[in-house]
Amino acid sequence: MIWLTYRQHRAEALVAAVLLALVGLVGVVEGLRAPAVAASLGLPCGTGSILPGTCQGPLDQFRREFGWLSPTLPFLFILLPALVGPFLGAPLVAREHEFRTSLLVWSQGVTRTRWLATKLLLFGTALLAGAILLAAVAQVAEPAVSVTPMIWYQRIEWSFPVMVGTALFALALGVFAGALTRRVLAAMLIALVAVGLARAGVVTQLRPALVAPIVTSSRRTIPPDAWIVSSGYVDADGRAVPIERLIAANNEFFRSGSQRSYNSDDYLAEKQGLYFRAAYQPKEREGIIETAELGLYVSIALALVAASLWLVRRRPA
Amino acid sequence: MSLAFEAIDVTKKFGRVRALDACTFSVPAGRIVGLVGPNGAGKTTLLHIAIGLNAPTAGRVEVFGTSAAEDVLTVLSRVGFVAQERPLYRGFTVGETLELGRRLNARWDAAYARRWVENAGIALEQRVETLSGGERAQVALSLALGKRPALLLLDEPLGGLDPLARRALLQELMSASTESEATVILTSHEIAAIERTCDYLVILGRGRVELAGDIEAVVGAHLSITAPPRYEDLIKSRATIVDAQRAERQISALVRVSGDVQWPTGNGLEVRPANLEELVLAYLRRARAERTAK
Numbered sequence: 367m368i369w370l371t372y373r374q375h376r377a378e379a380l381v382a383a384v385l386l387a388l389v390g391l392v393g394v395v396e397g398l399r400a401p402a403v404a405a406s407l408g409l410p411c412g413t414g415s416i417l418p419g420t421c422q423g424p425l426d427q428f429r430r431e432f433g434w435l436s437p438t439l440p441f442l443f444i445l446l447p448a449l450v451g452p453f454l455g456a457p458l459v460a461r462e463h464e465f466r467t468s469l470l471v472w473s474q475g476v477t478r479t480r481w482l483a484t485k486l487l488l489f490g491t492a493l494l495a496g497a498i499l500l501a502a503v504a505q506v507a508e509p510a511v512s513v514t515p516m517i518w519y520q521r522i523e524w525s526f527p528v529m530v531g532t533a534l535f536a537l538a539l540g541v542f543a544g545a546l547t548r549r550v551l552a553a554m555l556i557a558l559v560a561v562g563l564a565r566a567g568v569v570t571q572l573r574p575a576l577v578a579p580i581v582t583s584s585r586r587t588i589p590p591d592a593w594i595v596s597s598g599y600v601d602a603d604g605r606a607v608p609i610e611r612l613i614a615a616n617n618e619f620f621r622s623g624s625q626r627s628y629n630s631d632d633y634l635a636e637k638q639g640l641y642f643r644a645a646y647q648p649k650e651r652e653g654i655i656e657t658a659e660l661g662l663y664v665s666i667a668l669a670l671v672a673a674s675l676w677l678v679r680r681r682p683a
Numbered sequence: 684m685s686l687a688f689e690a691i692d693v694t695k696k697f698g699r700v701r702a703l704d705a706c707t708f709s710v711p712a713g714r715i716v717g718l719v720g721p722n723g724a725g726k727t728t729l730l731h732i733a734i735g736l737n738a739p740t741a742g743r744v745e746v747f748g749t750s751a752a753e754d755v756l757t758v759l760s761r762v763g764f765v766a767q768e769r770p771l772y773r774g775f776t777v778g779e780t781l782e783l784g785r786r787l788n789a790r791w792d793a794a795y796a797r798r799w800v801e802n803a804g805i806a807l808e809q810r811v812e813t814l815s816g817g818e819r820a821q822v823a824l825s826l827a828l829g830k831r832p833a834l835l836l837l838d839e840p841l842g843g844l845d846p847l848a849r850r851a852l853l854q855e856l857m858s859a860s861t862e863s864e865a866t867v868i869l870t871s872h873e874i875a876a877i878e879r880t881c882d883y884l885v886i887l888g889r890g891r892v893e894l895a896g897d898i899e900a901v902v903g904a905h906l907s908i909t910a911p912p913r914y915e916d917l918i919k920s921r922a923t924i925v926d927a928q929r930a931e932r933q934i935s936a937l938v939r940v941s942g943d944v945q946w947p948t949g950n951g952l953e954v955r956p957a958n959l960e961e962l963v964l965a966y967l968r969r970a971r972a973e974r975t976a977k
Binding site: 367369370373374377465466467468469470471472473474475476477680682683 | 731734735736737738755756759760762764766768770771772773774775779782783784786787788789790823826830
């Protein structure tokens, strides 16, 4: 089975390796070069010899050299693991059905369970290695993408757990779509759309809340490097305050001339019954948030693998 | 005598359609079996069920006493199967195709498989996608033979082949089955080819077995009769009519007899031994008439 898997998928493996190598080469070379270039230009601004406001020139010069990387590389770091779904996962089972080679390979002396399990295991191992490499490239390439170090919660996307989680999830989703539709093109489209939607859902909805954020009613308790996932005002019953009400209350605050004795939050709380509420993730949680996301991806992937095995075993070849 | 293949009350429904309907027959070991029937009779489904590529709705198929539903690996280790589409990996070379057989089967006779390919004049370095239809059939057969199977299941092995390639494949098949004492079950629409190659016949008409038995015995037990209509009662008293076509002045019937039956001579009554083709046609016509009536 190992030989067959290699022989059948070596072209895909080669394409994936070449893509990874290209991204890696550009990322590493430029990433290693960028700090020296930035230093010679006096970047980042405001900390060294150049005063704030006068750094547009050096910044432009830095961007002329590295600017093309800042949309490209982050895009690739998100795209490459996701593309595993439509391009590696979807054809895995669907192609065998479409070319009827399912009848050939499943009538040799290997059960379908072992056939699929071996392939998934080998693909999973390769993806693990690929994700480690890609995350390492992201680490090295960062100075070429951003002059100042990136904020930790923007780097979650670039972390190894999220990259490997995405890749494994995408693989399982593609395989499942292929086992379900038995058509390569249909499975690829489904995998592409589903992985895209799932990723968007995770980034916007689940990532801030997967590990319950810390809720506070005082701005002062929020650490400066925290990721504020939501903030606003609530009334005494805990309901969100409509924006009109908030504007009116703020106008009231300025009109009353209370700025000297109050800060606005205290004024709003005491005089208007509007309380500040924010939810945030402290920086120490970086690893926990990434691991939780990995756990989510892996558990969904395992469920999809189980469903695919069931489909492959139970449905006619 | 041991049974190589046994279908026991096999029923397979696809939605509301019954592809197989309580299909029951058995094949003794060592036979070359022709499995005939119209398109959609359930031949392919039956072969797929035998090796676990499909599951029956009810009933079971046993290969040398083992059902694929219970122990698929034992069944697969004994069966060489060539599907109707003769699927092969297009990007593989012929040599890699045989390597697949070696890697995926516990028992594999590499020299034997290679010999079949080379005898057919196919180079191991050739890529599968460059092969002709006949060569593909040969490679697919070699892959099945490399397992040294006790039972060879061939779904339409002659389909799409030119007469020369057909002849070559049939010859190979016959020598392979004698050489390794394998039982062969092949499906085909080519009655003439079956007559030349097979010694056992199974007629499948719309999911049911119409007839199963040794070809010589089967042919010997059937007669083709043409006579004026008034002889119909006489025919019925001495034989069982399988299928009859009645015209105003003549009835032509294919009948089954048991033992030696005496027939009056003359007066337009013509009795002659049936040939395989008209026999098969008669059973298939009867099957269709019965199903339509139902």
